[in-house]
Amino acid sequence: MIFKSISALGAFIINVISGLGIFSKFTWELFCKSGIVLRRPRLVIEQVHFIGNHSLLIIAVSGLFVGFVLGLQGYNTLSMYGSEEALGLLVALSLVRELGPVVTALLFAGRAGTSITAEIGLMKAGEQLAAIDVMGISPLRRILAPRLWGGVIAMPVLAAIFSAVGIIGGWVVGVLMISVDAGSFWAQMQNGVDVFADVGNGLVKSIVFGFAVMLIALFEGWYAKPTPEGVSRATTRTVVRSSLAVLGLDFLLTAVMF
């Protein structure tokens, strides 16, 4: 009994480590075959359209509501200390530094990551990937690399739109509805938000999250069991793993940056 549990623990650890190794190898191979992105940019443009444009609505609407909520909650807390003027600063900093990249990445994993995993998994189940391989075209190069770079381009754009719309949402609630002074709302924001330290680092974060989400989604699709059940499991794993990866990476990046 005790023997079994120890060996199960060992097997688990070995699985985790070798999984990490497979993932790294997959990532490396994908990077090596990314030259096609420059040679045939149209493939990437199509993916940006599929991943980015179609996620625009959910990102913009979520950003707006997150901004609304930040405005309301921030006002309630700040008015306790008589510093409602700092509302703009609070809304902008929390969006630009944290909520923009993180919430966008979580939504991105749910909206775009799952569809990529399902697409790749179904291609594998339908043996389309094998067919492409037989024709002498590397599916990693032709199918996966454009999706990776499409996602990596789309993610920072989406995060920037999320933050900007969120700031406008905070402005709508704070200035238009609760009537915080508009001048001090923007002035405090401009005094406190640094272009490179805050906006720039937020951008770096969103690019890193874009890589993480897309790599995990492609990896799960690529190694999915080619059955309906396998694809559905892979899709679920994409959401769970990429969300965890985003939150963990966010902690690391925040510790390094700020």
Next chain:
Amino acid sequence: MSKKTDFLVGLFVLLGALALMFMALKAGNLSSFSFEPTYTVMAKFDNVGALKSRAAVKSNGVVVGRVKNIRFDNQEFKAVVELSLESRYQFPMDSSASIMTAGLLGEQYIGLTPGADEINLDNGSEIMFTQGAVVLEELISKFLFSSAEKEGSAVNGK
């Protein structure tokens, strides 16, 4: 079909760039970066308080430059602040610099009071008359000690 995709993707990227510009200009401090030619002067303070680099240098309340660098001089045991002033503003040699606070607890900036000398400050010259930051704790302790002293002398006088 692909023409339409191109257009839509272009629109999407443009929207992202617009959002970034909005954050940099309207929410961030990019608009306070000035690309005016500047010259650098030094000022030595006893205490710079919570002054940070990129803090404003104001004269009569108008921003005329930024704090470039703050370091410690181990020879004189003073804080050396380098100010980069915009070249279109010239100040006399005997101007004085003091560290002030915006509001009661706001951020600190340097106030420049122009003097009357005929020679102007130049690149690398030093502002002689300085006044360091006012530290709230020192003020309070000064006040407490002086009032305690007064009470003590009043008791002795009886």
